[in-house]
Amino acid sequence: MSKPLNLLLSMVLFGLGIGLINFLLLLNHQLKNQFDKNLAGIDVVIGAKGSPLQMILCNMYHIDNPTGNISVKEAAPFLNPKHPLIEKAVPLSLGDSHRSYRIVGTDHSILELYGGQIGTGKLWVQHFEVTLGKVVADELGLQIGDRFQSSHGFQEADDLLHEHGDGFLIVGILKPTGSVLDQLILTTTKSIWDVHDHEEGDGEEHDHESHNDHDHAHDDHAHHDHEHDETGFNLVDYPDEQITSILIKFRNRTNFQSLSMPRNINQNTGMQAASPPIEINRLYSMIGVGVDALRNIALIIALVSAFSIFISLFSSLKDRQYELALMRVMGAGQGKLFLLIILEGIILALVGCLLGLLISHIGMEVLAQYAKASYRYSFTGWLFLKEELGMIIISIVIGIIAALIPAWRAYRTDIHETLAM
Amino acid sequence: MLQTENLSYSYDNSEWIKFPDIHFAADTSHLILGQSGTGKTTFLHLIGGLLESKKGKVIVNGTDITSLKGQTLDKFRGDNIGIIFQQAHFINAISVEENLILAQRLAGKPVKQEDIRNILSILNIEHKANANPKQLSQGEKQRVVIARALINKPAVILADEPTSALDDHNCAEVVKLLEQTAKEVKATLVIVTHDNRLMDYFPNQIRLS
Numbered sequence: 001m002s003k004p005l006n007l008l009l010s011m012v013l014f015g016l017g018i019g020l021i022n023f024l025l026l027l028n029h030q031l032k033n034q035f036d037k038n039l040a041g042i043d044v045v046i047g048a049k050g051s052p053l054q055m056i057l058c059n060m061y062h063i064d065n066p067t068g069n070i071s072v073k074e075a076a077p078f079l080n081p082k083h084p085l086i087e088k089a090v091p092l093s094l095g096d097s098h099r100s101y102r103i104v105g106t107d108h109s110i111l112e113l114y115g116g117q118i119g120t121g122k123l124w125v126q127h128f129e130v131t132l133g134k135v136v137a138d139e140l141g142l143q144i145g146d147r148f149q150s151s152h153g154f155q156e157a158d159d160l161l162h163e164h165g166d167g168f169l170i171v172g173i174l175k176p177t178g179s180v181l182d183q184l185i186l187t188t189t190k191s192i193w194d195v196h197d198h199e200e201g202d203g204e205e206h207d208h209e210s211h212n213d214h215d216h217a218h219d220d221h222a223h224h225d226h227e228h229d230e231t232g233f234n235l236v237d238y239p240d241e242q243i244t245s246i247l248i249k250f251r252n253r254t255n256f257q258s259l260s261m262p263r264n265i266n267q268n269t270g271m272q273a274a275s276p277p278i279e280i281n282r283l284y285s286m287i288g289v290g291v292d293a294l295r296n297i298a299l300i301i302a303l304v305s306a307f308s309i310f311i312s313l314f315s316s317l318k319d320r321q322y323e324l325a326l327m328r329v330m331g332a333g334q335g336k337l338f339l340l341i342i343l344e345g346i347i348l349a350l351v352g353c354l355l356g357l358l359i360s361h362i363g364m365e366v367l368a369q370y371a372k373a374s375y376r377y378s379f380t381g382w383l384f385l386k387e388e389l390g391m392i393i394i395s396i397v398i399g400i401i402a403a404l405i406p407a408w409r410a411y412r413t414d415i416h417e418t419l420a421m
Numbered sequence: 422m423l424q425t426e427n428l429s430y431s432y433d434n435s436e437w438i439k440f441p442d443i444h445f446a447a448d449t450s451h452l453i454l455g456q457s458g459t460g461k462t463t464f465l466h467l468i469g470g471l472l473e474s475k476k477g478k479v480i481v482n483g484t485d486i487t488s489l490k491g492q493t494l495d496k497f498r499g500d501n502i503g504i505i506f507q508q509a510h511f512i513n514a515i516s517v518e519e520n521l522i523l524a525q526r527l528a529g530k531p532v533k534q535e536d537i538r539n540i541l542s543i544l545n546i547e548h549k550a551n552a553n554p555k556q557l558s559q560g561e562k563q564r565v566v567i568a569r570a571l572i573n574k575p576a577v578i579l580a581d582e583p584t585s586a587l588d589d590h591n592c593a594e595v596v597k598l599l600e601q602t603a604k605e606v607k608a609t610l611v612i613v614t615h616d617n618r619l620m621d622y623f624p625n626q627i628r629l630s
Contacts, residue, residue, distance in 0.1 A: 330523065
């Protein structure tokens with residue numbers, strides 16, 4: 001080819017179409033993966049009244065802010081280990097972070113939800129001990145024995161730094177689970193309360209009330225008479241304290257009473273109960289509209305660019321008519337010319353497709369970096385889907401189809417007419 | 422060896438051009454003369470199998486090419502008939518040498534580098550073997566075209582107005598080349614032209630009217 005620019009352009013265009021489609025496929029696949037993994041068999045989440053979706057996103061996916069807090073007194077019935085319907089109830093206290101990674105006040109039962117296991121060190125026991133998820137430890141370069149102070153809220157900001165004695169002590173790091181657990185800093189519920197007791201002039205989101213059975217002095221920062229060795233801590237002993245939510249797993253999912261529990265809670269208590277699968281499906285259907293539109297656009301782009309391959313091949317024939325006729329003169333035969341053009345179509349589509357797939361993976365990797373920074377979720381650009389093989393095959397077919405008419409024209413080259421000019 | 426019998430052609434099935442029967446032996450050269458519009462190119466294309474004959478026969482080295490079709494005809498032509506067109510055409514994306522290799526391949530012959538080098542040196546363009554045809558001068562292009570027509574040692578060499586655009590000096594040069602190379606392979610050389618200068622070089626002449 002002596003004039004490759006046209007053909008190159010149509011190839012790039014085709015590649016972009018394929019790249020866009022594949023990017024969407026990759027994104028969709030990984031999003032679904034992340035969401036499904038983090039459903040963790042949780043049947044109901046109980047928290048403060050507000051948007052149920054927000055509550056799910058916050059307490060299970062650790063995106064978005066809490067809807068508020070609930071009192072231990074209200075939550076207590078659900079925390080009863082002898083509750084007939086509930087197999088597991090994990091209390092969560094949220095609201096603080098360290099360098100944008102969220103600190104969760106909870107107990108060890110959270111590990112069973114996500115399949116967490118201790119990797120190095122030990123699980124948190126004493127107040128102000130923390131165990132880190134693997135990603136937190138890796139990203140922040142923290143090790144057992146390090147100390148840090150927490151920040152209020154979920155953003156890094158110096159003026160929101162809590163100062164509580166020596167701060168938190170890292171005593172262990174979990175093995176990676178591939179779930180949201182990797183991104184969390186786990187400690188005891190009471191540590192979260194204690195940290196906030198020292199706060200004066202809090203922001204509006206922070207609605208702790210005064211604790212009248214709290215036996216620490218409030219007004220003296222220097223006065224450290226906390227008893228940090230309360231391993232006999234029992235959450236329900238503090239009815240006036242607050243937690244953010246409870247993650248609940250039923251003994252029997254199909255039990256009628258289990259199924260109607262969320263409604264009962266919503267109607268009869270001051271709290272809210274939401275079902276993760278229902279809310280997430282609602283989220284999918286909201287996002288779904290956007291994804292569908294994007295996918296349709298991508299398909300149109302792919303079609304248009306396939307058409308552009310056709311046009312490029314077709315117009316290139318005009319420039320090449322002498323060459324084609326010449327090849328006939330030299331002995332090529334009509335069939336050879338036909339195959340030549342078809343082959344060109346295949347090559348254009350195939351190379352374009354590979355280019356597009358490469359672009360989509362690079363794009364995914366770029367998105368992954370961004371997502372990690374904003375949402376602390378780990379996506380990757382280097383996961384390949386089975387569908388990509390299908391796309392390669394479809395591209396080859398498209399190349400053949402786009403080349404058919406030009407190939408036919410080449411086949412029908414009239415030597416006499418062409419060369420008599 | 423080249424022969425035609427009762428060859429005639431019509432573009433619209435109403436006006437027919439009749440061509441004289443020819444009978445040319447190997448290792449001979451001939452001119453086919455005539456003014457523009459007398460059908461010289463049509464005659465050449467019929468002889469070369471580039472145009473499908475409607476009436477009459479064309480026999481090259483004993484084979485009636487008017488009975489051949491498609492791939493068979495193309496291959497026969499590539500192997501037995503070398504054609505030099507009025508305009509120099511090449512596959513522009515590849516080098517001179519590769520153009521010649523292509524000519525060998527498409528005719529179904531093995532690629533022989535020595536033959537290529539040989540013919541390029543006879544034509545004094547060996548040094549341009551790796552050049553792109555677009556970069557050649559007019560004279561060099563013409564020589565490459567001649568080289569390509571002759572690379573497969575054809576039985577018949579057809580040339581369509583090879584000298585019409587050349588000055589007297591270059592005209593003589595090209596004539597010399599054509600004669601020389603035709604003799605090398607003992608081909609029948611047929612030149613179709615309206616250039617009267619060639620009448621001095623080639624005694625065997627046929628005039629179309």
